[in-house]
Amino acid sequence: MLQVSYIRDNREQVLERLAVKNFKQVNLVSEVIELDDKRRSTQTSLDNTSAEANAAAKQIGELMRAGKKDEAEGLKAKTGTWKEDIKRLGDQLAAIEEELYQKLVLLPNLPHSSVPKGLTPEENEVVLENGAKPNLPESALPHWELAAKYSLIDFELGVKITGAGFPVYKNKGAKLQRALINYFIDEAEKAGYSEVMVPLMVNEASGFGTSQLPDKEGQMYFVNEDNLYLIPTAEVPITNMYRDVILKGEDLPMKNCGHTPCFRREAGSYGAHVRGLNRLHQFDKIEIVQVAHPDKSYEVLEQMSLHVQGLLQNLGLPYRVLRLCGGDMGFGSALTYDMETWSAAQQRWLEVSSVSNFESFQSNRLKLRFRNAEGKTQLAHTLNGSALALPRIVATLLENNQTEKGIKIPEVLVPYTKFEWID
RNA sequence: GGAGAGGUGUCUGAGUGGUCGAAAGAGCACGCCUGGAAAGUGUGUAUACUUCAAAAGGGUAUCGAGGGUUCGAAUCCCUCCCUCUCCGCCA
Structure with missing residues (x-):
């Protein structure tokens, strides 16, 4: 606001x-x-x-x-x-x-001066591209076929238990999930983010605080009986830890990370582009959140972007960074970088992270303030980003690393998976 | 789910209709004291709004939230939310 x-x-x-x-x-x-x-x-x-x-x-x-x-x-x-x-x-x-x-509440946040004008995703600005796109043979398979071939993910079983968009991870597929989660959390902690485990359901006040409500009401699962929303991202509970808080100036920046499942109704999105892991109702994500001094928040944004890029580099995934244009940005964001990995078998970019500076848009609603040098209360800036969301990382990893021998696990993950190949 | 108790400032905790934005203590900040520290001592220490004001300051609102009674409410009444204790259930 x-x-x-x-x-x-x-x-x-x-x-x-x-x-x-x-x-x-x-x-x-x-x-x-x-x-x-x-x-x-x-x-x-x-x-x-x-x-x-x-x-x-x-x-x-x-x-x-x-x-x-x-x-x-x-x-x-x-x-x-x-x-x-x-x-x-x-x-x-x-x-x-x-x-x-x-x-x-109908007014969106004001975009930063570097945000390009534009309406559609095509008008997003490519900031940089990094890593070589692999050349896969004709016989290369998309991840949903690889998942079936190596018995990693059972989409049909998920449909039976719950419905479409709720996959069951099995065998090395399940272990890969845990490996990625632990790896991402460890890297975030190394970067100074302290880990929190937060509730997966939030009340209305929290939904308002981070501006999912009233903007995205229909995108969240709602538990009617108890008036609670399933979180669409850990951003909501983590940022709301700071609701109605006045921080000391020297406490800034506050840095937290956390792993949670995320629940999204994704109402109205179906079709070829949402096959497999491309779009799910439940997925796992590691979120990084910072509460920063207004003078420092853009520095912090760059630093968060570099953190995410570091993860992608370490995993050996070709990626690009987009600066979202005005029309493609979120309601509350002042500047957003999207990170996309190149999915070689699908021949398309997949969004795996989104890093945003909300400036004081969220903190105004949250009443999240700090005491500035003059001793006065002032709204802090909030930032968050995915570091990273698992499904599309898994999709890209499976596709890009497929060989005749099987799927090669990136070196940095092996200590976590405890296996080098999916075969 | 049943029964009871309770929600006051950073914390503990007083306050059952006016002098209460709120005693007292602790904490914290600054000063004095000290060779330095502790102790001691003094002062200060909520938030928001304000087409009152240059500022100091003033006005208004806030004692879980919302409504009501009253000239006047932290205090009385109603509704809701939350916490704790006991019982039940239970990973």
């Missing part, structure tokens, strides 16, 4: 930035400012009336104690109008604040 004070002070710039995200409801900006004007004047009237009423109440108390009952009664008689006014103004204020909030 954007800060109203910022919108007020930088109206033209806000409009300009929103245009980069192709945001159409530009009149919301002036509506927000008008409502805030109304809010302020109503608040002032309410405050003044309350002050009068408070003073009178105090005086009545004093008169009562002094035994001047008549005077007190006289004063009491006058309080009626104030009471009515306070009630009326209070209701008005609540209504205005609600309306303001409803409009405010």
Whole structure:
């Protein structure tokens, strides 16, 4: 959520930035400012009336104690109008604040100045490409066929137990999952992220805090009985650890990592591109999260991007880094890098990570602040990224590393898998 | 699931209708004291809003959340949420 004070002070710039995200409801900006004007004047009237009423109440108390009952009664008689006014103004204020909030949550975050204008994924900017794409023989198989051939993943069994998009990992397929999880967590800890294990269900307040709600309500599984949402990413519980928190300036940056399954309804996405591991309802992911000083958050973003790239390099996967264009960015993000690996058998790029700086968009909702050098509270910046999401890594690994002998496990993983080949 | 107790500031904890944004202690910060430290001592120590104000400061709101009673609510009433204890169930 954007800060109203910022919108007020930088109206033209806000409009300009929103245009980069192709945001159409530009009149919301002036509506927000008008409502805030109304809010302020109503608040002032309410405050003044309350002050009068408070003073009178105090005086009545004093008169009562002094035994001047008549005077007190006289004063009491006058309080009626104030009471009515306070009630009326209070209701008005609540209504205005609600309306303001409803409009405010419709405004996406402002994109960073480096974000390219654009509508579709094709307009994302390729920042860099790294690693050689393997040349596979004609007989190369896509990962879903490899998974069946080596008995690594049973999609049909998952359908029986739950439904499409909930695969069962078996044998070396299951072990590969655990190996990747442990490897990614170990690497994150080496980079200074402290591990947390968090709940897989969150309440409404947490969903709002990281702006999945109300924006992506339909994308989350919802447990009606208890009013809880299954997490679509560990970003939600991990970032919400810092909800309603005032950090000390010297505590920044806070760095956490965690592994969780992620649950996504992915309503409406079917077809050839979602075969196999390409898109699932449940998958495992290691998330890295930082709470940073506003002056440092873009440095931190680069550092997180490099961390993710390091993992991909270590796994020997060809990858590229995209700077998302305004139209392809998430609602709350100011700058997002997507990392994609080249899936040689499918001949396409697969998104395996997304690293974003939310600046103060989330922290404004979270009320996540720190005490700055002047001792004042200030909104911190939040960042997060996948490091990494497993399924497409597995897909690319299986496809790119297939040989006649079997599938070669990358060296860095062998201490974790304890086998070198899937055969 | 059944029965009971309770939610106050960074923490402990007082406060059952006015003088309460809230005693006291601890912690923390700064100062004094000290060769240095401890002890001692003094001061300070919530958040938000504010078309009041240059600032100091002032006003308003907040004692789990929301509503109500009252001239006046941390205190009384209602609803909800949460925590703890005992019983039941249980990895």
